[in-house]
């Protein structure tokens with residue numbers, strides 16, 4: 001084996017060992033082997049190595065790859081990064097160092113991964129060459145999504161104190177009202193982080209900054225965990241707001257966990273989309289968002305979508321359009337499906353237009369059309385427990401609006417310990433329509449609100 005031959009030339013001293021492999025190593029890159037793989041020492045400590053939660057080697061036992069950093073925002077190191085990911089695949093680690101910037105200016109296919117760590121302490125920053133990225137990206141039919149790169153494979157950890165920077169300002173400035181759900185929109189903007197066909201993904205400690213569009217999107221993925229993440233998308237141009245910069249989105253995902261995370265964006269904070277199951281959210285803080293939402297689902301004609309088994313606990317939602325929300329599409333050519341077994345518990349909401357809302361007239365359709373073509377998404381077994389705070393008063397005294405579609409079943413909806421006040425007056429009102437059974441609190445039909 002090539003590796004063994006190389007090891008013979010490695011000096012037997014403590015500290016890292018730098019090797020020059022026989023194939024081309026990019027300028028400024030290095031590969032260092034862990035202590036434990038060196039001869040002699042390895043024989044002593046071979047048997048009882050500790051493993052990570054997936055049974056793979058710990059950081060200290062991994063081969064470490066570094067690459068040169070960028071000299072400026074146009075100094076593209078994407079080839080070096082791709083080289084490093086290939087070198088680190090199957091048990092290694094890529095380290096992007098603190099205080100250094102790594103600029104990505106080319107689309108990257110990272111779907112070949114198997115047991116790899118990326119320790120990101122520096123900044124990974126995308127170029128803002130809109131022309132390049134609109135011609136070179138990975139495209140998904142679902143809401144016409146594009147992305148800079150795709151992460152896929154198995155056992156992928158990305159962690160550290162660093163930043164992934166989408167450099168979104170230029171994208172927002174050029175946006176001029178081209179919402180992603182606008183059927184005429186051709187101005188596609190990339191998603192900052194996307195997994196596809198991945199199993200076991202862990203992202204920890206990072207700052208995900210200024211995404212041009214959605215911040216994260218997980219597709220066909222199983223077991224993905226985000227912990228201790230900070231997401232923001234803040235414009236320096238008052239006339240171009242960072243639209244559609246959702247914190248977390250998903251499609252065909254089983255096992256989605258977000259914990260100890262803060263999100264400061266102008267769209268959904270957390271919003272699993274079709275076919276997301278086994279969701280856990282705990283200790284989440286959202287500011288200025290469209291809320292923690294189940295959906296939207298039921299968008300595409302004839303397609304069945306579902307979301308089930310979600311536990312959402314200890315969430316703070318400030319200054320938003322929505323708080324705890326469920327959303328499903330209605331209209332002449334939409335899909336169907338269900339949202340089932342969802343719990344919102346200990347949710348603190350302040351200054352929010354719709355603190356609790358079930359919206360089955362998504363997206364942008366009027367009452368007449370919604371009544372003529374009601375949503376066919378069933379909503380069952382949804383708990384809202386201990387929800388407190390204030391609305392913005394925009395909806396008058398209404399602090400919770402649960403208007404179910406006449407075209408679907410709504411049952412097992414349970415509210416308990418709700419204390420949301422409205423600056424528009426008291427008592428606050430809870431609206432309920434078309435729900436089977438008692439919802440646990442006093443409520444009035446929409447026509448009386």
Ligand SMILES: *[C@@H]1O[C@H](CO)[C@@H](O)[C@H](O)[C@H]1NC(C)=O
Nearest residue numbers: 111152153154196197198199
């Ligand atoms: C998904 O990834 C696995 C390996 O992890 C691969 O064998 C399979 O072909 C991939 N599926 C698709 C649809 O890309």
Ligand SMILES: *[C@@H]1O[C@H](CO)[C@@H](O)[C@H](O)[C@H]1NC(C)=O
Nearest residue numbers: 172173174175176237239240
């Ligand atoms: C701010 O955004 C507006 C609207 O998108 C755009 O026309 C303008 O050029 C932007 N200003 C700067 C300084 O980029």
Ligand SMILES: *[C@@H]1O[C@H](CO)[C@@H](O)[C@H](O)[C@H]1NC(C)=O
Nearest residue numbers: 260282283284285314315316
């Ligand atoms: C709830 O989440 C906040 C962060 O938003 C955190 O500071 C607090 O410790 C959490 N509370 C509990 C009981 O975990």
Ligand SMILES: *[C@@H]1O[C@H](CO)[C@@H](O)[C@H](O)[C@H]1NC(C)=O
Nearest residue numbers: 264286287288289318319320
């Ligand atoms: C929360 O968002 C508002 C705008 O919606 C902003 O003015 C404020 O600075 C944000 N607060 C924090 C702590 O980020």
Ligand SMILES: *[C@@H]1O[C@H](CO)[C@@H](O)[C@H](O)[C@H]1NC(C)=O
Nearest residue numbers: 251252274275303304305306
């Ligand atoms: C959701 O899963 C169903 C199969 O249960 C599939 O038919 C449908 O296409 C999926 N929805 C989306 C948007 O992928």
Ligand SMILES: *[C@@H]1O[C@H](CO)[C@@H](O)[C@H](O)[C@H]1NC(C)=O
Nearest residue numbers: 279308309310311341342343
């Ligand atoms: C409902 O979801 C929770 C997770 O929030 C899960 O533990 C429980 O098993 C689910 N119940 C059913 C009946 O599937």
Ligand SMILES: *[C@@H]1O[C@H](CO)[C@@H](O)[C@H](O)[C@H]1NC(C)=O
Nearest residue numbers: 304336337338377378408409
């Ligand atoms: C919605 O509920 C109705 C009535 O209970 C049921 O017939 C239908 O199959 C359900 N639809 C889905 C997609 O589960």
Ligand SMILES: *[C@@H]1O[C@H](CO)[C@@H](O)[C@H](O)[C@H]1NC(C)=O
Nearest residue numbers: 331364365366367368369370
């Ligand atoms: C509702 O929307 C439909 C479809 O866009 C339109 O034809 C209709 O005139 C609208 N009705 C009202 C009352 O605005």
Ligand SMILES: *[C@@H]1O[C@H](CO)[C@@H](O)[C@H](O)[C@H]1NC(C)=O
Nearest residue numbers: 388389390417418419420421
């Ligand atoms: C509801 O919350 C307000 C503060 O927002 C508090 O003064 C009041 O005691 C609470 N009511 C109940 C029943 O907990």
